Amino acid sequence: MRTVVVLRATHERDAQPAGNNAWYLHHTARLARELTADALDGGTRAAERDLDFVLARIPLDSRSRILEIGCGWGRHTLALRARGFTNLVSIDISPAMLALARERAAAAGHDADLRQLDFLDLAGEPPFDALLSLYDRSCLGFPSEEEDRRSLARLRALLAPGGHLLFGTGDWPVSLPAPRRDWREWDGVVELLETVPDAAAMTCIDRTTVLRDGARRVYELTRRHYSLPEVHRLLAEGGFALRGAWHALDERRPYGGEPEGLFVLARKEGP
Numbered sequence: 001m002r003t004v005v006v007l008r009a010t011h012e013r014d015a016q017p018a019g020n021n022a023w024y025l026h027h028t029a030r031l032a033r034e035l036t037a038d039a040l041d042g043g044t045r046a047a048e049r050d051l052d053f054v055l056a057r058i059p060l061d062s063r064s065r066i067l068e069i070g071c072g073w074g075r076h077t078l079a080l081r082a083r084g085f086t087n088l089v090s091i092d093i094s095p096a097m098l099a100l101a102r103e104r105a106a107a108a109g110h111d112a113d114l115r116q117l118d119f120l121d122l123a124g125e126p127p128f129d130a131l132l133s134l135y136d137r138s139c140l141g142f143p144s145e146e147e148d149r150r151s152l153a154r155l156r157a158l159l160a161p162g163g164h165l166l167f168g169t170g171d172w173p174v175s176l177p178a179p180r181r182d183w184r185e186w187d188g189v190v191e192l193l194e195t196v197p198d199a200a201a202m203t204c205i206d207r208t209t210v211l212r213d214g215a216r217r218v219y220e221l222t223r224r225h226y227s228l229p230e231v232h233r234l235l236a237e238g239g240f241a242l243r244g245a246w247h248a249l250d251e252r253r254p255y256g257g258e259p260e261g262l263f264v265l266a267r268k269e270g271p
Contacts, residue, residue, distance in 0.1 A: 016218075020142070021118070023208065023219040025094055028072075030186070032096035035073065040104075047075040050134060051083065053249040057265060058164045063087060064129040067158060069119045069167075070136025074101030074112065081110040089125070091117040120154055127160035133167035134249070140167065140231065140264075143203060143222035152238035159268045165240060168263030170248060175259070176204055176225055188212070202226075228255055231264060240266040 018026075060066065062084040071077050071090035074097075080088055090112060092098050098116050105112040119138060133139045139155060142148045155165055180195035189212045196205040206221040226234070232242050247253040247261035255262060 017207070017220040018218065020137075020221050021093055023206070023221040025096075026208065026210070026219050028094040029096045032073070032094075032100050035100070040073070040075075043073070043075045044079070047079040050076065050249045051079050053251065054132065054134075054166060055083075057244065058130050058166065060085070060130055065089075065126065065160075067091070067119070067122070067125075067128045067131045069131060069133040070138050071101060071114065072097045072135070074104050074114065076132065076134055077101060077112050077114065078105060078108055078110060081105075081112055082108075089113050089115065089128075091115045091119060091122065093118055119158070120151070122158065125158070128158055128163060129160055130164045130166070131155055131159060133165075134263075135169055136167070137169055137221075137223065138167075139165070140226065140234070141169075141223050143224060145224055145234070148224060148234060149238065152234060152240065156239050156268055161268060161271050163268045164243075165266045165268070166263070168246075168249075168261070170261045172262035173225075173260045174227075176202070228262070231262075235264075235266050239269050241269050242266050 064085065064087060066080065066085055066088045068077060068080070068088065068090040071092045072094075074090065077088065077090040090101070091114075092101070093116060095116055098114055101112070101114050105114065131139075139151060140148050142151060159165065176197040176199060177195050179197060181192070183190065183192045185191070189210060191211075192207075192209040194205075194207040194209070196207060198204070202225045204223055204225055208219045210217045210219070228245055231245075235242050243265040245255035245265070246263045247255055247258040249263055253261075
């Protein structure tokens with residue numbers, strides 16, 4: 001019966017869906033509770049491999065200023081600190097993720113600069129030599145091309161001349177994903193999970209409808225979907241030169257031969 005109630009609730013349009021940031025806050029609050037020791041250890045090992053890839057392509061040293069966007073529970077933060085990168089600012093909007101990151105940083109003896117902040121609101125900082133947004137949708141993950149243009153403009157303003165931007169996620173499909181509907185139950189909460197592609201607008205909505213104690217809340221993550229040539233165009237129009245694209249942070253997986261994943265390296269052009 002609970003499943004039926006949730007399915008009916010999604011067709012009631014009286015509740016205004018919460019947008020991308022609220023969707024992320026909702027899901028990371030649960031994720032922070034569910035991360036196991038094995039998952040944390042595996043993520044830490046993966047972060048080391050990621051940084052091997054990053055540092056082989058971006059000329060950085062211990063004096064370089066780095067901004068990490070969407071740092072999550074801090075796996076790349078701690079790996080960078082352990083490699084001597086102390087001029088590092090790591091930001092995320094999720095208090096649950098940052099609490100875990102601070103706990104792990106303290107346990108490792110690192111005085112990490114971890115801030116609850118959206119990069120669009122970051123101000124008063126000297127320019128950065130590199131912006132890293134690994135497994136995060138922030139840089140080019142807004143509902144419209146206009147918003148993504150504003151995002152790239154802000155990212156460019158944060159960079160020093162010649163600075164590098166590396167961003168991407170493993171769930172960026174080459175084609176729009178197929179519609180999907182599923183549900184789950186946890187801690188007395190029932191969730192309906194939907195994927196809603198729109199080929200005309202080239203957008204995809206990941207919708208989560210939550211039913212708890214008779215109340216309903218809807219969260220929607222909406223992303224404009226781009227092909228690699230479109231990403232190249234947006235970067236060029238925003239003052240960036242595309243330096244490389246891969247399905248994963250792995251030189252053996254250049255973009256173009258797999259159905260999912262897009263990581264982009266770009267360099268700021270001009271002053």
